[in-house]
Amino acid sequence: MKNKMLLTGCGLLAILFGLAILVPLCSPYSYSEQNAQLQNLESCASHWFGTDKFGRDLFTRVWYGARLSLQVGLESAAFCGLAGVVLGATAGYFGGIVDTFVMRTADVVNAIPSLLYVILLTLVLGANVHGIILGICVSGWVETARIVRGEILRSKSSEFAQAAVLSGASSWRVIWHHLLPNAAGPLLVNLTFFIPKAILTEAFLSFVGVGIAAPAASLGTLILEGRRQMRLYPWQLFYPAAVLGLLVMAIHLIGVGLEKGRHLSADRA
Amino acid sequence: MAVYTLKRILTGLLSLFVLVSVAFFLTRLMPGSPFETGNSSVQVQAEIEAEYGLDQPFLVQYQMYLSNLLRGDLGMSYKKPGTSVTDVISRAFPVTCKMGGLAVLFSLGLGTICGVWQALTRQKAVRNGIFLATILGSAIPNFVWAPLLLLVFGLKLKILPVAGTGNWQNFILPVLTLAIYPTCVVTRLTRNAFSREMQKDYVVLAKAKGLGKLWIVCVHVLKNACIPVLQYMGEAAAFLLTGSFVVESVFTIPGLGREFVNSIANRDYTLILGLTVFMGAVVIGIHLLTDLLCAFLNPKVRLELSSGGE
Numbered sequence: 001m002k003n004k005m006l007l008t009g010c011g012l013l014a015i016l017f018g019l020a021i022l023v024p025l026c027s028p029y030s031y032s033e034q035n036a037q038l039q040n041l042e043s044c045a046s047h048w049f050g051t052d053k054f055g056r057d058l059f060t061r062v063w064y065g066a067r068l069s070l071q072v073g074l075e076s077a078a079f080c081g082l083a084g085v086v087l088g089a090t091a092g093y094f095g096g097i098v099d100t101f102v103m104r105t106a107d108v109v110n111a112i113p114s115l116l117y118v119i120l121l122t123l124v125l126g127a128n129v130h131g132i133i134l135g136i137c138v139s140g141w142v143e144t145a146r147i148v149r150g151e152i153l154r155s156k157s158s159e160f161a162q163a164a165v166l167s168g169a170s171s172w173r174v175i176w177h178h179l180l181p182n183a184a185g186p187l188l189v190n191l192t193f194f195i196p197k198a199i200l201t202e203a204f205l206s207f208v209g210v211g212i213a214a215p216a217a218s219l220g221t222l223i224l225e226g227r228r229q230m231r232l233y234p235w236q237l238f239y240p241a242a243v244l245g246l247l248v249m250a251i252h253l254i255g256v257g258l259e260k261g262r263h264l265s266a267d268r269a
Numbered sequence: 270m271a272v273y274t275l276k277r278i279l280t281g282l283l284s285l286f287v288l289v290s291v292a293f294f295l296t297r298l299m300p301g302s303p304f305e306t307g308n309s310s311v312q313v314q315a316e317i318e319a320e321y322g323l324d325q326p327f328l329v330q331y332q333m334y335l336s337n338l339l340r341g342d343l344g345m346s347y348k349k350p351g352t353s354v355t356d357v358i359s360r361a362f363p364v365t366c367k368m369g370g371l372a373v374l375f376s377l378g379l380g381t382i383c384g385v386w387q388a389l390t391r392q393k394a395v396r397n398g399i400f401l402a403t404i405l406g407s408a409i410p411n412f413v414w415a416p417l418l419l420l421v422f423g424l425k426l427k428i429l430p431v432a433g434t435g436n437w438q439n440f441i442l443p444v445l446t447l448a449i450y451p452t453c454v455v456t457r458l459t460r461n462a463f464s465r466e467m468q469k470d471y472v473v474l475a476k477a478k479g480l481g482k483l484w485i486v487c488v489h490v491l492k493n494a495c496i497p498v499l500q501y502m503g504e505a506a507a508f509l510l511t512g513s514f515v516v517e518s519v520f521t522i523p524g525l526g527r528e529f530v531n532s533i534a535n536r537d538y539t540l541i542l543g544l545t546v547f548m549g550a551v552v553i554g555i556h557l558l559t560d561l562l563c564a565f566l567n568p569k570v571r572l573e574l575s576s577g578g579e
């Protein structure tokens with residue numbers, strides 16, 4: 001099946017991912033090494049994206065920041081996905097008081113704008129990756145849990161599930177082997193869209209000034225630094241912003257492509 | 270409907286209570302004292318802390334805060350002597366509210382038009398163009414749009430002012446920046462709803478009856494397609510409030526967002542706490558309103574929710 005969006009997104013993401021892994025490893029410069037002679041250079045052969053006001057190589061810093069953003073996105077998607085699947089599956093399968101409790105908690109969490117307490121949490125936990133991931137996860141599990149619960153509720157009473165229960169399978173086995181695989185499609189789409197949200201949250205926090213602390217750089221911090229310099233050196237804003245935009249767009253395209261693919265295969269079936 | 274309303278209001282109040290409690294304890298857990306920067310001795314510092322009630326145990330402070338909150342008193346700012354948090358809010362909120370309102374109107378208008386156009390057109394170029402624009406608009410965050418627009422329209426072309434709130438030109442760039450993302454979401458929601466609705470029987474009947482296309486779209490379909498957009502408005506309120514942090518700092522607008530970012534930089538804990546509680550309350554309130562409105566317009570929503578919630 002031809003799915004141009006999925007292919008474009010995957011290709012773009014593969015390139016960005018490769019650069020984010022390879023550049024910080026292979027670059028002759030480090031992300032924090034300062035050089036007073038080379039401040040605010042324009043793009044040139046030795047510094048492809050130029051340098052910032054401390055003479056640090058922007059090419060290295062941008063890809064280092066991209067790696068950090070990807071790390072935040074993937075890790076928080078993994079944690080939230082896990083929490084969402086466990087809570088959603090338990091709520092959907094067992095129902096009753098567990099279900100009420102989990103879903104009411106979800107309602108309450110969902111009603112509060114998450115960025116507000118994420119900011120407070122990072123102020124308490126300090127400016128590091130794990131604080132930010134934890135903050136994102138406090139509200140991130142809700143959407144996943146709702147989707148998984150819905151899918152489980154739908155397939156719980158189907159014949160294959162009843163057959164599994166009658167043949168003596170444990171609840172865990174029914175959920176894990178029989179029900180969850182049916183929820184895999186929507187779950188995958190949900191988590192794909194979750195990654196760019198997490199990346200943007202992290203960048204936003206760094207931009208507001210409660211994110212990753214210097215000299216480490218995320219794309220958000222780089223954009224903040226670039227904004228201070230933008231009148232004189234606009235490319236210092238442009239490069240990290242472009243990489244962030246491309247990264248988010250690539251994952252978005254994958255998500256839209258996956259969603260479309262699911263609809264197409266559902267139509268054919 | 271009455272049961273649903275009551276339930277929904279209770280959830281809202283519970284959310285508000287959780288927010289207040291979590292925000293309160295988190296601000297108390299933050300490292301350092303807000304008064305340690307001054308050139309004061311330990312004793313003076315302790316006296317100031319005593320005056321603000323910070324020497325009491327957490328739970329007593331919490332009780333005090335809650336009872337003050339019920340009387341509408343959010344406390345005094347630590348860093349701006351003599352200014353209460355409610356003063357700051359009453360000065361800053363109208364500005365933010367105005368910008369948010371304009372951004373909502375803008376995104377509803379443009380988003381609906383683009384969504385309908387994208388759903389109905391047979392020209393592939395238009396469809397793909399709008400799709401690409403929505404992807405771009407939602408991939409590039411507002412803290413990138415804000416400086417970019419400022420740079421292009423304010424500094425390079427010099428056709429729009431870069432800061433302040435003097436006259437109406439000042440509002441164009443900030444409102445545009447705020448509205449980009451919601452516009453993309455509204456476009457997507459309208460498009461999806463429209464392509465779904467256009468295949469339904471009532472549209473076929475309306476066509477067969479000989480009604481004009483414009484009439485069908487505007488009178489019959491739009492009414493049904495607006496529910497998802499309405500549901501999104503709660504989320505949009507949250508987005509616009511947090512978006513104002515960025516936009517107001519970049520365009521130096523004296524609104525809630527800038528106060529919040531400044532209070533973080535100053536570690537002004539009562540102000541952080543008060544603004545968090547206030548903004549949380551606003552968002553919870555708007556969520557509540559849109560949910561009730563949706564349930565009122567579409568009985569299916571409240572049936573689904575009350576049966577799914579039992």
